[in-house]
Amino acid sequence: MEVLFRNVRELIERAETENKLISEIMIEQEILMSERSRDEIMEQMSRNLTVMEEAVERGLKGVRSVTGLTGGDAVLLQKYIQSGKGLSGNLLLDAVSKAVATNEVNAAMGTICATPTAGSAGVVPGTLFAVKNKLNPTREQMIRYLFTAGAFGFVVANNASISGAAGGCQAEVGSAAAMAAASIVEMAGGTPSQSSHAFAISLKNMLGLVCDPVAGLVEVPCVKRNAMGAANAMVAADMALAGITSRIPTDEVIGAMFRIGQTMPVALKETAQGGLAATPTAKAIQAKIFGGAVLHRD
Amino acid sequence: MKFTSVFDIIGPVMIGPSSSHTAGAARIGRVARDLFGRQPKWAKIHLYGSFAETYKGHGTDVAIIGGLLDYDTYDERIKTAFKEAAEAGLTFEFIPETDHTEHPNTARIVIGDDDMEMSMVGISIGGGAIEITELNGFPLRLSGGMPAILVVHDDRAGCIANVANCLAKHNINIGHMEVSRKERGNMALMVIEVDQNIEHSILGEIENLPNITKVTRIKN
Numbered sequence: 158m159e160v161l162f163r164n165v166r167e168l169i170e171r172a173e174t175e176n177k178l179i180s181e182i183m184i185e186q187e188i189l190m191s192e193r194s195r196d197e198i199m200e201q202m203s204r205n206l207t208v209m210e211e212a213v214e215r216g217l218k219g220v221r222s223v224t225g226l227t228g229g230d231a232v233l234l235q236k237y238i239q240s241g242k243g244l245s246g247n248l249l250l251d252a253v254s255k256a257v258a259t260n261e262v263n264a265a266m267g268t269i270c271a272t273p274t275a276g277s278a279g280v281v282p283g284t285l286f287a288v289k290n291k292l293n294p295t296r297e298q299m300i301r302y303l304f305t306a307g308a309f310g311f312v313v314a315n316n317a318s319i320s321g322a323a324g325g326c327q328a329e330v331g332s333a334a335a336m337a338a339a340s341i342v343e344m345a346g347g348t349p350s351q352s353s354h355a356f357a358i359s360l361k362n363m364l365g366l367v368c369d370p371v372a373g374l375v376e377v378p379c380v381k382r383n384a385m386g387a388a389n390a391m392v393a394a395d396m397a398l399a400g401i402t403s404r405i406p407t408d409e410v411i412g413a414m415f416r417i418g419q420t421m422p423v424a425l426k427e428t429a430q431g432g433l434a435a436t437p438t439a440k441a442i443q444a445k446i447f448g449g450a451v452l453h454r455d
Numbered sequence: 456m457k458f459t460s461v462f463d464i465i466g467p468v469m470i471g472p473s474s475s476h477t478a479g480a481a482r483i484g485r486v487a488r489d490l491f492g493r494q495p496k497w498a499k500i501h502l503y504g505s506f507a508e509t510y511k512g513h514g515t516d517v518a519i520i521g522g523l524l525d526y527d528t529y530d531e532r533i534k535t536a537f538k539e540a541a542e543a544g545l546t547f548e549f550i551p552e553t554d555h556t557e558h559p560n561t562a563r564i565v566i567g568d569d570d571m572e573m574s575m576v577g578i579s580i581g582g583g584a585i586e587i588t589e590l591n592g593f594p595l596r597l598s599g600g601m602p603a604i605l606v607v608h609d610d611r612a613g614c615i616a617n618v619a620n621c622l623a624k625h626n627i628n629i630g631h632m633e634v635s636r637k638e639r640g641n642m643a644l645m646v647i648e649v650d651q652n653i654e655h656s657i658l659g660e661i662e663n664l665p666n667i668t669k670v671t672r673i674k675n
Binding site: 160163183186187190191192198201202204205208262263264265266267268269270271272273274275276278281303304306307308310311314315318319320321322323328336370372373374375376423426427428429430446447 | 456457459463466468469470471475476477505508512513514529533650
């Protein structure tokens with residue numbers, strides 16, 4: 158099977174030699190591999206973008222999950238931003254609140270677009286709809302944001318993992334944050350190489366993050382990890398745009414993430430047996446929600 | 456490469472909360488239904504690893520039942536799939552298993568009706584992507600992302616050539632093909648991934664070839 162890139166090094170080399178955006182390389186590879194037209198591919202990504210937009214809007218109005226464990230925090234953050242008391246910057250807090258909004262909708266069994274997974278679906282759209290207000294991108298640039306994120310995610314999925322059960326939360330929210338960091342850089346006019354550094358800086362700070370969902374639900378701590386994933390992505394993007402580079406090459410960071418995931422105990426890989434899921438409060442929550450009986454959702 | 460499309464990463468559009476445990480589970484259920492060819496009357500679903508530990512919280516159970524009812528990952532009816540199943544005459548049972556499996560998110564789906572029974576193993580490999588690893592005891596590797604046909608046949612010379620010739624006659628390109636058997640000279644299974652959905656008439660034509668027992672397809 159012919160592919161245009163198998164790792165980040167090849168992706169960046171191709172983008173820089175051909176003087177193209179990373180998103181363009183991803184689109185070209187998708188055309189090649191799926192044998193579908195550019196229009197079809199752009200149209201499908203545009204539909205995904207619309208789903209993300211609707212999820213953020215719905216979350217910002219306030220939702221609550223079936224268990225009541227999560228919901229409403231995106232609204233709290235928006236109110237706080239409007240109060241003008243925010244310390245870490247309104248753009249960053251906006252990204253955080255929109256990431257939270259998406260994951261609150263996900264926890265409520267609403268419709269979302271996995272990026273790269275459902276549990277980590279908040280980071281990419283959260284950052285996108287926040288930086289949008291500063292960078293005023295066209296619709297096409299917003300669609301390209303998703304292709305750039307997809308290009309990096311594609312490498313991670315094939316060379317490491319994007320599954321919490323296989324690699325812990327570093328593989329999910331870690332990948333999502335790093336993907337978002339790379340996309341922010343491209344949208345802000347940074348070089349492909351800067352996107353790669355942003356990705357590496359972001360992922361390095363997510364290494365080792367375990368997947369320990371309370372009661373096995375994609376709620377606690379997932380929603381707040383998306384919040385911090387969005388914040389991590391924004392700061393990593395700013396660092397790379399400032400000219401800071403990663404000393405460890407991006408592909409080696411991905412390799413490290415993979416090996417950490419392999420050696421991570423099963424109790425910390427989405428089995429709800431370790432970490433936060435094993436705390437007394439988490440166990441009490443689990444007993445209260447399930448009580449040994451099947452959860453009915455209808 | 457396990458992941459071949461950008462939409463494996465940015466996608467699928469789905470009902471929450473988990474791409475591997477909800478969307479992937481729905482897809483495994485839907486492929487099982489596709490291979491069965493119609494809606495089963497009963498289902499016994501064995502869950503392993505993380506699926507077994509967390510299926511209630513992730514809606515893995517409703518998602519698999521939704522898949523067996525032919526719902527896509529974004530179908531809102533997944534949330535009420537148990538009720539829909541009762542109305543559609545599908546009874547089911549979930550059995551969490553403690554055996555260790557190669558992949559943490561594994562489900563064995565045994566389904567049937569008055570005439571037929573089928574057993575299939577699917578794994579959810581992340582981001583909603585799945586693989587089918589076993590069908591009625593035959594090991595195989597099938598993504599479910601491409602249209603495919605599965606041909607159960609006698610392990611005899613010429614079977615594979617006959618099927619390939621039939622597809623060639625209808626101008627159908629084979630993207631990937633695998634043959635497996637349980638023991639020499641007995642039953643064998645061909646898994647053929649193709650570029651387009653195959654019409655029922657062609658399936659019938661293949662089924663009428665010598666030494667062919669059964670042909671099923673996966674739509675895309």
